[in-house]
Amino acid sequence: MTRLALGRLAPLLLCLALPVAASATDYRVLQDQSTLGFAATFQGAPFQGSFAQWHAAIRFDPAHLADARFDVSVDTTSADTGDADRDGALPGADFFNATKYPQAHYVTSDFTRLDDARVIAHGTLTLRDETHPLDLTVTFTPQPGGTALMDVAGTLKRLDYGVGGGEYADTSVIGNDVTVNAHLVLAPK
Amino acid sequence: MLRNDELRWGAVAKFFHWTIALLILGNGVFGLLLDLASSPMQKINWMALHKSIGLTVLALFVLRLLWRLGNRPPREWPAPRWQQWAARAVHGVLYLLVAALPLSGWWFNSVRGYPLQYFKLFNLPGIAAKNPELRRLAHEVHEYLFWFLLLVLVAHVGAALKHHVVDDDDVLRRMWPFARLRHGSKGDSA
Numbered sequence: 001m002t003r004l005a006l007g008r009l010a011p012l013l014l015c016l017a018l019p020v021a022a023s024a025t026d027y028r029v030l031q032d033q034s035t036l037g038f039a040a041t042f043q044g045a046p047f048q049g050s051f052a053q054w055h056a057a058i059r060f061d062p063a064h065l066a067d068a069r070f071d072v073s074v075d076t077t078s079a080d081t082g083d084a085d086r087d088g089a090l091p092g093a094d095f096f097n098a099t100k101y102p103q104a105h106y107v108t109s110d111f112t113r114l115d116d117a118r119v120i121a122h123g124t125l126t127l128r129d130e131t132h133p134l135d136l137t138v139t140f141t142p143q144p145g146g147t148a149l150m151d152v153a154g155t156l157k158r159l160d161y162g163v164g165g166g167e168y169a170d171t172s173v174i175g176n177d178v179t180v181n182a183h184l185v186l187a188p189k
Numbered sequence: 190m191l192r193n194d195e196l197r198w199g200a201v202a203k204f205f206h207w208t209i210a211l212l213i214l215g216n217g218v219f220g221l222l223l224d225l226a227s228s229p230m231q232k233i234n235w236m237a238l239h240k241s242i243g244l245t246v247l248a249l250f251v252l253r254l255l256w257r258l259g260n261r262p263p264r265e266w267p268a269p270r271w272q273q274w275a276a277r278a279v280h281g282v283l284y285l286l287v288a289a290l291p292l293s294g295w296w297f298n299s300v301r302g303y304p305l306q307y308f309k310l311f312n313l314p315g316i317a318a319k320n321p322e323l324r325r326l327a328h329e330v331h332e333y334l335f336w337f338l339l340l341v342l343v344a345h346v347g348a349a350l351k352h353h354v355v356d357d358d359d360v361l362r363r364m365w366p367f368a369r370l371r372h373g374s375k376g377d378s379a
Contacts, residue, residue, distance in 0.1 A: 043237060044312040045304030083302060089229070167230035172309055173237075 024061035024068045027148070027186035036074065036182045040158070041175035042086075049081035049090075058150065058186060062119060062140055065111040070121060070136075074104040095163050101128045111138075121152070127161040136180075150184040192260050197363035197370060199260070205253035206364060209246055209287060216242040217290070217335040240298065241308045247291035254284075266352070266360050279344050286338045292316075293334055297327035 037050035053075035060068045076096035081087055091098035108123035118139050125134040136154035143149060158164055158178045159171070168174055192199040198206070220239050226232035265273055298305050299315030300323040306312050317323075352360035362368045 043233075043304040044306040044309070167228055170230070173230070173233060 024059045024064045026189045027058045027060065028189050029056050029058065030185040030187055033185040034183060036072075036180075038181065039179040040177070043173060047081055047083070047086075049079050051075065051078045052080060053078040056182075056184065058184065060138075060140060060148075060150070060186075062113075065113065065119065068108070068111050068121075070106065070108045070123065072106040074106075076102060076104055076127075094166060094168055097128055106134065125156065125161075127163065130161040132156070132160050134180075146188050148186045150182070150186055152182040152184070153179060154181075155179050193263055195264055196359075197263055201256055202253075202260070202262075203364060203366055205249060205256065207366060209249050209253065212242055212246050212249070213287060213290060213338070216246065217338065220294075220335065221332075236303075237306060237309070240294065240305060243291040243294050244305075244307055244313070246287065247295075250284075250287050250291075263363060266358065272348075275344075276348065279341060279348070282341050283338075283345060286334060286341065290331070290334050290338065293327065293331040297324075297331045300324055300327050 035050055036054045036056070037048060039046055039048050041047070051074050055073050057069075057071040060070075076098040077091045079087060079090045079096070081090070090096055093099075096104075105126045106123055108121045110122050112120050112122070114120050114137065118137055121136040121138050123134055123136070124131050134154055134156055136152050139151040141149040141151075156178055157176045158174075159169060159176050163178075164174050190199060191201050193202055216239060219235070219242070223232060223235050223239060226235050265276070268276075295305065295313075295316050299317040300320045302315075302319035304312060305315070349361045349364075352358050353362070357371070359370045362370055
């Protein structure tokens with residue numbers, strides 16, 4: 001009888017134990033102190049852009065990577081690169097096609113440790129109607145008082161996602177490599 | 190042959206004169222027609238070409254100036270004093286315009302905040318800070334300098350043709366590529 005009871009209890013015990021065993025922290029992003037942006041090149045000159053509207057759900061603990069998860073949505077109409085012509089073109093059909101695809105979405109699948117300071121987030125980015133793997137390098141810096149800083153960077157090929165297709169596919173004018181970057185200030189929920 | 194002599198311009202001076210003439214006129218007309226581009230990307234590519242040709246003119250101008258400093262021009266053609274002064278004035282203004290056209294384009298490009306890439310090979314920095322308020326002014330200065338160049342060219346070309354056709358002298362011939370001087374003996378005896 002004891003064995004039977006234990007057998008029945010085991011899943012229940014496991015459920016109780018799980019949150020304790022792998023407890024990554026759920027953070028909220030302090031939006032006014034955080035940035036999400038990208039860097040690309042036009043005619044051999046780099047330019048930076050940032051998104052005004054985005055939302056990131058961050059669960060992270062460098063000691064419990066198995067439980068970590070990023071889920072980020074970006075409003076593709078909200079890009080600002082400091083040039084009115086370019087900002088006017090970016091949401092258009094040739095680039096983000098924001099009318100049809102108003103959101104870009106990044107979600108992680110798993111994480112691996114790179115070194116003492118850095119972790120690689122493995123995930124997929126959906127932009128327009130394309131979904132491709134995208135790895136991000138994550139530097140996590142706990143701050144006094146339970147908050148944390150998180151710096152994230154990765155490189156994608158814009159043409160994988162059809163951003164700037166057709167005439168704009170000429171990578172000698174608009175570089176194919178785009179660096180995405182984020183600086184997040186996190187507070188535990 | 191390469192250098193100027195007393196009577197005629199040398200091959201190097203001729204090369205600078207005619208290459209710069211063709212490039213600056215062709216690029217000026219090209220610049221006026223940039224709005225005919227059929228798509229934004231074509232305009233971007235045309236603009237890049239226009240800028241690269243303009244920078245070539247500027248580089249040739251600097252080389253031409255250096256060459257001239259080390260190589261005296263032929264003797265001034267005998268003419269009434271006012272004509273010699275007029276010729277010097279027109280030549281001086283043309284030199285200024287050959288430099289001012291590309292420089293004003295560079296200035297316009299800089300205040301506009303555009304990159305400046307030379308034939309997709311390398312980039313050059315801006316020569317002024319980005320300033321949207323100067324955008325229109327810089328564009329007009331750049332364009333009106335070209336109209337002014339055409340005006341001064343009327344005098345320059347008109348005077349050259351007057352010498353060639355009416356006076357039937359060597360003023361045009363001594364700058365014309367591969368031309369023989371018609372009155373060679375006149376200079377030889379001098």
